[in-house]
Amino acid sequence: MDTANNKSGNKYLSLDKVPMNANGRIVNINMDHLMRKKLTDMGLVRGTEFTVKGQAPLGDPIKINLRGYDLAIRKNDAKQILVEQI
Amino acid sequence: MNREFTIALVGNPNCGKTSLFNIMTGSRQHVGNWPGVTVERKEGIAKYNGRNIKVIDLPGTYSFSASSEDELIAVRYILQDKPDVVVNVIDSGNIERNLYLALQLLEMNSQVVLVLNMFDEAEKKHIKIDQAKLAKLLGAPVVATIATRNYGIQELLATALKQEKQHREPLKLDYGTPANQVIAEIAKELEETGLATAQDSRLLAVKLLENDQFARDYVQLEKFPALQETVKRASQKIRTEAGFDPEIYLADKRYEFISMLVRECVQREATQSQDLTERLDKVLTHKWLGIPLFFIIMFLIYQITMGFGNDFLGSYVENAFALLGEYISGLMANSPELLRSFVIDAVIGGVGSVLVFVPLMFTMYFLISFLEDSGYMARAAYLMDRLMSAVGLHGKTAVAMIVGSGCNVAGIMSTRTLDSKKDRMIGILISPFISCSARLPVYALFAGVFFGGKKVGIFPASGLVIFSLYLLGIIIAVTAGKLLSKTVFKQEKSYFIMELPPYRIPTLKSLLIHMWEKTESFVKKAGTIIFGIVALIWALSIFPVGVTPGSVESILGKLGTILAPIFSPAGFGTWESAVALIVGVGAKEAIVATFGMVYGTGEEMLSNVLGQYFTPLSAYAFMVMTLLYSPCAATIGIIKKETNSLKWAFFSVAYSLVIGWGMAVLVYQLGTFLGL
Known part of the structure; x- marks a missing residue:
């Protein structure tokens, strides 16, 4: 996934690259059925807005806040989620 | 009605x-x-x-x-x-x-x-x-x-x-034009084929469209090719018209509806103040403090469980059973020897060997329930995941390993929270290598006799020996985990997607309920297995009739004699060691008592005679064997229960026997080669 700009001028990047405390919106989830279903059940779908809240002491997993709760996700899994920074 | x-x-x-x-x-x-x-x-x-x-x-x-x-x-x-x-x-x-x-x-x-x-x-x-x-x-x-x-x-x-006997109209979510139409079509067909009623046809139609496995099994879709075709066509229609898989499309629609509900019914006042969870997380998952704090918390749990639960409370139970044994023994002074032996050694000794662990479990489960209910356990997995995933394991497996250092059974039970089958199976299979509290009496005896009073630098040698065994257990567990994830479970995926719930102060009532539930099930399930094995060992030790119980002439002694040569390369090829190891499969803490029995010294005088049978090197090899060989009976039972498979329980016994024996032999042969 390249870093590119969309028509509203926002930056496209993968979720693991979003800087701390920045906000973003999910654009596309490129995962296998099982993981995507888990994310869907947890409220992370296209269009969901989130804030990157922190990372574990060794830098991985990361913690994001969406729909009012905190979710931890491995960077390796987050890599497959395309987002736009807002 | x-x-x-x-x-x-x-x-x-x-x-x-x-x-x-x-x-x-x-x-x-x-x-x-x-x-x-x-x-x-x-x-x-x-x-x-x-x-x-x-x-x-x-x-x-x-x-x-x-x-x-x-x-x-x-x-x-x-x-x-x-x-x-x-x-x-x-x-x-x-x-x-x-x-x-x-x-x-x-x-x-x-x-x-x-x-x-x-x-x-x-x-x-x-x-x-x-x-x-x-x-x-x-x-x-x-x-x-x-x-x-x-x-x-x-x-x-x-x-x-x-709500009793009332009728409620199912919620009819608006899924948008292509979907509403195809959902109605599938629902109609479901009703016509009699697979669903007017009440649940819509839900089942939506689920079938989502390709939900349960719904497919529920209506036995593969038996209805026409319906299967309808569902397939409908999916295709949504895919072309909406541009997404029905599964994604329908979930999006639901979340759109939820957004509307939230807009209409929920007001959020923006606040600048940080809540408790954020402040606690700043410390507990801090870049430098997070992991040291984790180890300190785990160390405290271990100390409290062993010190308060086992040594303090456990000693009361132990003494109570000793007194009970003496009392009953006095009462049965005139009963036949065989019956008396069964009641004292098998029933009271066997039940006692389980119940002695109850205070330890009470204490441990109280503390673990506190960590779980307070929200810290989720953080523990979050903190440890990076370290664990480096060797192919999951963050939550670290939690299972820590719980397992109290008791492997509890460690295995805590793997239930793992999502993927791969992580769960590996967690179950490596847990028995973690040194549990039941192995401690064996270490304490051998390390005291062979390494007591010596020092390495400023550290007492016996302490280092015991520490090295804990470390070895973790190393073997992690290595086995890595191998299993690269071989047997290579195809299975692992992921870490987990909610970090807000910190909450657990209520005493719920902690006590959890503590009681978990301990009760331990006593029931593990108790029956341990009791059965102890009774069996007892029987083997007194037959054939007339032999001195636990002597080389008993069935147990003969079994030991047959197996002894296997352990010669590890330096402890005596029938007594073999017998102790057989008994140890029942419960590892029984190894010490067995040595007391087969050497005819009782537990108290054991330390005087062990020197005649073991060298420091073979003693260490024996401790390594005790650590790694076969999970105890209760653990085997829980592996079978949790994996729902006798095959995996058998695999666990077999591979740990091989690893335990191999490591003991390696230690002994290497030590001999180095002239230790």
């Missing part, structure tokens, strides 16, 4: 469902098993105006589909057993995500009551929820509760009872 009025509690994990269940049913509850699976089934009786209401606590689930065993149970129960009312417990502070499950439940025709639990937490977060409007938009009653303060429970029961 004499059937009890039944309500089923269903909700997301961490929604306070279990606290609600506890407050509704009080002490009138019991834990059983769902038929055919190992997930616990909790049910109890609530009382309202003198009427008994059966309450079932279903496993926590994020959605109404079946991707894990827990979820499958919840879904199957609601669809097939048809409780009178489904009570959907919602964490008010986290209402948006919790509504996803609610929408799916409301698409069915069953009676649903929505419970806004932990209403006080939402208020603290400045979240205001318009209950009346929510009830109107969803077409189901809404009740606010605070389980920890016994608020709203009576209203909940009254509302649930009111």
Whole structure:
């Protein structure tokens, strides 16, 4: 996934690259059925807005806040989620 | 109709469902098993105006589909057993995500009551929820509760009872043009083929379109090619017209509806103040402090469990059983020797060997329940995941390993929270290598005799020896985990997607209930197995009739003589060691007692004679063997139960026997080569 700009001028990047405390919106989830279903059940779908809240002491997993709760996700899994920074 | 009025509690994990269940049913509850699976089934009786209401606590689930065993149970129960009312417990502070499950439940025709639990937490977060409007938009009653303060429970029961024999129209979500049409088509076909009634046809149609495995199995889709074709065409239609898989498309539509609900019914006041969770996380998951704090917390748990639970409380139980044994022995002075021996050695000794661990388990489970209920356990997995994933393991496996250092059985039980089959199986299979408290008496004896009084630098040698065994256990567990993830479970995927719930102060009541439940099931399940094995060993040690119990002429002694040569390369090829190891499969702490018996010295004088049979090197090899060879009987039992497979239990025994023997031989041969 390249870093590119969309028509509203926002930056496209993968979720693991979003800087701390920045906000973003999910654009596309490129995962296998099982993981995507888990994310869907947890409220992370296209269009969901989130804030990157922190990372574990060794830098991985990361913690994001969406729909009012905190979710931890491995960077390796987050890599497959395309987002736009807002 | 004499059937009890039944309500089923269903909700997301961490929604306070279990606290609600506890407050509704009080002490009138019991834990059983769902038929055919190992997930616990909790049910109890609530009382309202003198009427008994059966309450079932279903496993926590994020959605109404079946991707894990827990979820499958919840879904199957609601669809097939048809409780009178489904009570959907919602964490008010986290209402948006919790509504996803609610929408799916409301698409069915069953009676649903929505419970806004932990209403006080939402208020603290400045979240205001318009209950009346929510009830109107969803077409189901809404009740606010605070389980920890016994608020709203009576209203909940009254509302649930009111739904009896009422009819509720299933929620008809607007899925947009292509979807609404195809859902209606599939629903119609389902009704025409008699696979569904007018009430649940819509839900099943949606689920089939989502390619949900449970729905497919439920209607036995593969037997109906025409229907299969309709579903396939419908999926294709959505894919071309909406541009997405139906699964994604339908979920998007649900979340759109939820966004509308939240806009209409929920007010969030923006606050600048950090809440408790954020402040605690700043410290507990701090870049430099997080991991050291984790190890300090684990060390404290270990110290309290061993010091208070085992040494302090455990000694009372031990003494009580010793006294009981003496007392009964006196009473039975005139009974036949065989009967007396059975009662004293097998019954009291056997039951005692289990019950001695109960205080340890009480203490450990109290502390572990505290970590779980407070929200720290989720952080532990979060903190450790990076280290663990470096060797192919999951963050939650670290939690299982720590719990397992108290007792492997408990460690294996804690792997239930792992999502993927791969992580769970590996967690179960490597747990027995973690040095548990039952191995400690063996280390203490051997290290004391052979390494006591010596020092390495400033450290006592015996302490270092015991520490090295703990370390070896962890190294072998991690290595085995790595190998298993690269070989047997190579195909299976692992991922880490986990909610970090807010920190909460657990109530004493729920901690005590959890402590009691878990210990009770340990006593019941492990107790029967350990007791059986102890009785068997006892029988082997006294037959054939006339031999000195536990002597080389007994069946046990003969068995030991046969097996002894196998252990020669490890330096302890005596029949006594072999017998001790056989007994140790029953329970590892029994190894010391067995040595006392077979050397005819009793436990107290053992240290005087061990020097004649072992060298420091062979003693170390024996300790390595004790650590690694075969899980104990209780652990084997729980492996079979948790994996639901005799094959995996057998595999666990076999591969740890090979590893244990191999490591003991390696230690002895290497040591001999180096001239130790």
